[in-house]
Amino acid sequence: MDPIALKAEFPILHQDVNGHPLVYLDNAATTQKPRVVLEAIRKYYEWDNANVHRGVHTLGSRATDAYEGAREKAARFLNSASTREIVFTRGTTASLNLVASGYARQTLREGDEIVISPAEHHSNLIPWQQAAKATGATLKYLPLQEDGSISLADFESTVTERTKIVAVAYVSNVLGTINPVAEMAKIAHKSGAILVVDGAQSTPHMKIDVRALDVDFYAFSGHKMCGPTGIGVLYGKAQLLERMEPVEFGGEMIDFVELYGSTWKELPWKFEGGTPIIAGAVGLGAAIDFLEQVGLPQIEAHEKKLAAYAIERLSAIEGLTIYGPKQERAGLVTFNLGDVHAHDVATVLDTEGIAVRAGHHCCQPLMRWLQVSSTARASMYLYNTEQDVDRLADALVKTKEFFGHE
Secondary structure (H helix, E strand, O other): OOHHHHHOOOHHHOOEEOOEEOEEOEOOOOOOOOHHHHHHHHHHHHHHOOOOOOOOOHHHHHHHHHHHHHHHHHHHHHOOOOHHHEEEEOOHHHHHHHHHHHHHHHHOOOOOEEEEOOOOOHHHOHHHHHHHHHHOOEEEEOOOOOOOOOOHHHHHHHOOOOEEEEEEEOEOOOOOEEOOHHHHHHHHHHOOOEEEEEOOOOOOOOOOOHHHHOOOEEEEEOOOOOOOOOOEEEEEOHHHHHHOOOOOOOOOOEEEEEOOEEEEOOOOHHHOOOOOOHHHHHHHHHHHHHHHHHOHHHHHHHHHHHHHHHHHHHHOOOOEEEEOOOOOEOOEEEEEEOOEOHHHHHHHHHHOOEEOEEEOOOOHHHHHHHOOOOEEEEEOOOOOOHHHHHHHHHHHHHHHHHOOOO
């Protein structure tokens, strides 16, 4: 895999920011879009724009084919058993909320347990808080190891026969931890629970096989994997999706409507009320094609190599603290530079043309566990290089000097 050649496919990356060539290291927040994705969206709007599943005219047929073709690509990408198990949503947050509202609130009872970790993104925490409040279920937290990882021994002792739902991120957006979700699924199922996986930070970076993992629900976003914003996927085992109630009602998701009652379409369309995100699905399909052409195993290996190099370079900076496991981590590095606030670090880096994320990363409970208010995060993707990491390390040294730290 040649990251320099791949970078040439991303128009936005070829610009100067504050007088310096852009180094984009905020990929965990959103990734940039290659020309093939931009072109697919442009072509849809210029040639195929019409509503789907309704008109019998040519444009309507082409739009429907493109929309459902993207669903087929997503099903193949995840190795799901059927396109019936692929629901288009606005993104990971919407997908997780759909499970919490459409499944959890319908099945949980007082005394049931929902098990999550304190390292979860707010999108995989607040929906379960609300489901627990609505049903009388108990929210139960997994303990974290010193480096923020979850041990299977702790997982097994936390999940009980009262546990009905376990919800975890495959990859932490702060710590880079890669959770053993296949083993977690076995333990959860042994206790009669289902496993819901936040795949926002895993799907763009490694090959995902939902059947091999045996997860029950899996959510991801298009914009974190070279696709457009506003489109995502909820994968769910068909038998579980059948039990779920829709949470949005109206056109397109109905079968028959009477004056005092209605019935719903079959999977997956009963969850896709209204005009769907057609152009977003087209762009997501193009992004899937692009990533499969590059190769997910190659992307994962490249990012892990970059993360290891970044840890080596940044660890040499005196006073810099890196959070998360040192080994077996995803391609991101979260850190603080002495007593300099993360927002100040990010601001100075921006003057050098380097884009990183700073703040609590929508993980306030984890920040409190780390005993910090915020951190800076550099997250890599397929178009980043060791030279980008060198630029980051050199700029962090300048940042130290700027704030008077020798």
